Amino acid sequence: MRIRLTMAILCLALVPLTTNVLAQQRPNILLIMAEDMSARVGAFGDDVAVTPNLDRLASTSIRYPNTFTTAGVCAPSRAAHILAVHQMSVGAQHMRTRSFKESAYRSVPPAHIKAYPELLRRQGYYTFTSSKLDYQFSNTSAGSGPFSIWDYEGAQPTWQGRAEGQPFFGFVTLTQSHERQMFPNVVVANNATGTRSQVVNPNEVLVPPYYPDHPAIRRDIAQHYNNIFSMDQTVGKLLRQLEDDGLADNTIIIWTTDHGDGLPRAKREIYDSGIKVPLIVHWPASLKPAGVSPNSIDKKLISFVDIGPSVLTVAGIQVPDYMHGSAQLVPNASPERDYIYAAKDRLDGFNFRERAVRDGQFKYINNLLPDKPGATHISYRDQLATMQALWQHQAAGKLNAAQRFWFEPRPAEELYDIVVDPHEINNLADSAEQAATLTRMRSALTDWRGAIADYSKTAELQMAKDFWPDGEQPVTQAPRISINTAGTAIIVPSAANDSVGYRVNGGPWRLYSKPLSLPKNAILEAKSVRYGWAESQSTRASHSLGD
Template identity: 45%
Template structure:
């Protein structure tokens, strides 16, 4: 196992007021870290004040945690959001902004895998290099494949309990899909949540169909809560709870129309709770602005692993924590087969949205989304011309070029203030900030997808990573390199068809007669052929 590095500080320090200290005690073993993530879920939890939610495990977890009230994703849909989370990079900066790169539409470019800049890595590689055992169970959806160098385990059986050394620190991810939008569609059993008790947002028609969808969503949240409880109990059973930092978060907001895929708070605002025994004051709350692309840098900071300078996300806990953000940013691009180009910036109060394609209707043709019964209700109202009030706003055939909302006074983002002269200064400030971020982040949203793919995969063919080169010295030292810029290297000394591949980070010493097997992978490229060096 590689040597662990702790205590390195890059840049200024910021200690959250809810934290007793910003860093682990160097006398203690390195903290284990667990992520529990869910899909398609806004903060519909008892801990966030939702009295209809049946979430006893998450509510109990909140009492032990720091609860973030202003956490936002960089996209309202899973694959672009997850690309940002796993790399700590804004998805349009790495060519991972279209939903999604793997598709079956013959008239679209690809299918393809995004090719990030060569220095961009999935952050678990940095944890592996520092000695952590990393597991993912099981969703990835990173837009550039799942390089074998990212995880020690990536399967439905992946678990910290599988690590060969029980003393090795771990980073374990559990992705639960029960709250995904597709789990709202079924009508094969009655709902337990009373449809009459749900609160219908003003942008939906108040019909039995809509109420049933919302009730089913609450039932699915209750199922999610029970799954979260299993993971938390396993930590207790294994005696690991006191030295494990646990995150709970979701990949974007509710999987419902005008929420999922969109840049309103219903699609971007997510629950985020973190339990860090001895470091975070239990039962506390913060209104600090957090982007979910900050999660990776924060994990590195907590683990004492240096945060790479290229990351656009920033740590909000640990020794490398940055000052609080003033703004968070989000993007919407192609959704399935429908092209779009929307950007948003938000501060603690105001949301600014820029529609770069204002001649389009708000609702584009997305067949997968149309399977939601609530969406069918909206389409029925649109076709009949019966939509009125806030329901009609999202059904218009042209968009406002700019949208500005005061989220304190207008939580549902119904009243567009972009044309109100009283908010001219706010509008100008948000315009300037969005322009600044688009330029500073290297946003590639203005590049046609076909042109971008041609740059990544010349001639439409996936590039292949060059085979690694294995050099052996007389003293048994083995050095592995790869001619492909930015390639990560995996190696093993095990035999068989399914060995455990380790991440190569430094020369290793092997016994005489040992066979070293190596593979290389540049993200978005095809993996190299396997190279074997006989001892």
């Protein structure tokens, strides 16, 4: 304990130096997030993967092989990432909020909780993102979430819309590796249009032990690799664009994925196949912290809730107390984690409630709704040839014990030694030899669950009604504008924590953070939004009219 405390003090002592230097340089930050893939990257030791651009990036970067999402499926994972809090603490745990049939709702986080890109924008960063949002307090696509988070969101995300000298934070989602890209009809379409190269053949892939070795399964895994190759090509284009625009020397690059492989018994699950993801951080030479070595591996535990605090720290912005993560991606900024945590809740029409804790060797899963199979007929997933083959083998009694486990009623507790059993097929929860480990991991999970809110303790219907009474989306109240004779404008939100936007003379909407100085006869418009609610109507005022 004394050693750990000493290291924590040393880390905290180094933080001001690191953050002050970075803040003075106001670095650009580009987050690239692929969809639905585990560490199928050459630089992470996968000899089958063809990922030349990621391998090249990794050769000058830090690789984090022990990175974990907070859920095995996109919307809950993305909600946790963007807010830097675990999804169940803000009612974003179910897949998805919009698919709940009993009452319409979206997550409504506590009013003071903001997406970390909004905090960057508030401090002068230009923020942009691609078309996919999927935050649970938004819908999936651009334009469906709070206006306050991004300066630009849409199909052509770029740093080129910012003011001269303005730093940027960009979040680009790459969709080529998504589960859907393995659906037979999509594969046919992609091959017909020449958007996929066949760089990996089915006979080259390794079949994990929870699958039977079947041609359809091999084809899907090979197609997944081919889709990843396509994603890698897009990474290369983004990196070349940074170079061409003269921004590579002042841009920190983070590349990762939103959860594990888009294959059955991986995506949607909280086994490592569903939550363990690759992560790369590239520090340009001008921004590289002391002691950082290119082409290095850092094996410490990283949670997705650590990304936001890391980005804020790099930008010199104080990390809010409500965030569950810490700046693990900034060297010497925070004490290392002992554990990461994950959760699985409703998937479409199937109710689950699972919580997991993992350290460097063991994973413990608590099934709070036990005696239910993990495999269910989710219509979207059932389009995969792999899933169809698994159902056929299960019905014919052709699955072995490891392959059957996912289809059988699940026990209340699961414990795995990841070092010995990386595929998590040998449950040690009843092992006398691991009784002490079980007790320790169970205690760690209990402590974590006691430390954060969990909306799954409330029935989803009640939660939906609490968020959106009578199934109707609440509307944020409009802010009030006050302009004095000198042209200083103050915008006051109706509720203290509403996010406020403004524009002058019909120009672009900007995030309000401090009083404005208006030219004579300028027309000022303002509007407010609370996450999960509809934005307010706009309020108008002019300098010439005052209040």
